[in-house]
């Protein structure tokens with residue numbers, strides 16, 4: 001039986017008074033175990049203290065999670081954030097170079113929510129910090145006062161673009177997705193394939209073909225109760241298979 005691929009999950013750096021911790025939400029870890037059928041390895045948010053090339057030698061795939069923190073706007077030429085915006089510079093300093101190196105190495109990459117936004121920034125795109133304040137766009141963020149089951153419940157449909165990976169995995173042209181984000185794509189990166197659009201026209205998923213590997217980013221949260229959602233399981237299973245193939249070719 002072939003060994004399971006090892007999938008790196010970069011951590012957030014958060015202060016649990018008075019100490020800094022590096023952490024990943026359990027639902028992301030579970031989705032790699034149960035959906036991708038792979039071994040999750042949490043990567044510390046140490047930035048340049050652990051060069052991206054070194055980290056990549058230990059993994060067969062890269063999974064970028066969501067986070068309440070925003071990518072700092074200086075990474076995409078954006079205006080300074082409003083005061084009180086939560087940032088995580090240690091995560092930015094870790095994930096942005098790591099994504100670039102993983103793509104260049106042809107390593108499979110799967111990105112969710114903040115991870116979706118990071119991938120767009122790495123590939124030259126930009127973000128709206130408050131997409132609901134942009135004329136024409138709907139409110140895409142959750143109500144944090146709601147119970148988690150409500151926050152992560154299906155919130156709006158997305159149109160899956162025919163000929164794309166998600167359309168093939170879903171076997172249909174539209175799915176309902178959850179929605180827990182304030183930021184959204186302003187300028188979509190170049191050389192990517194739009195995979196899904198919200199009914200207000202916001203890009204909700206894209207893939208990257210030019211590196212001849214699995215590189216998929218979605219704005220919603222397929223990790224939420226992954227085993228209960230056939231489409232989510234199909235995404236994580238396809239990602240795990242791509243990582244398995246990468247491991248066999250590179251280990």
Ligand SMILES: N[C@@H](CCC(=O)NCCCC(=O)O)C(=O)O
Nearest residue numbers: 066067068069113114181182183
């Ligand atoms: N901060 C960004 C990204 C939002 C995001 O990832 N939300 C999920 C946080 C909780 C979780 O990990 O599920 C934005 O506001 O757009």
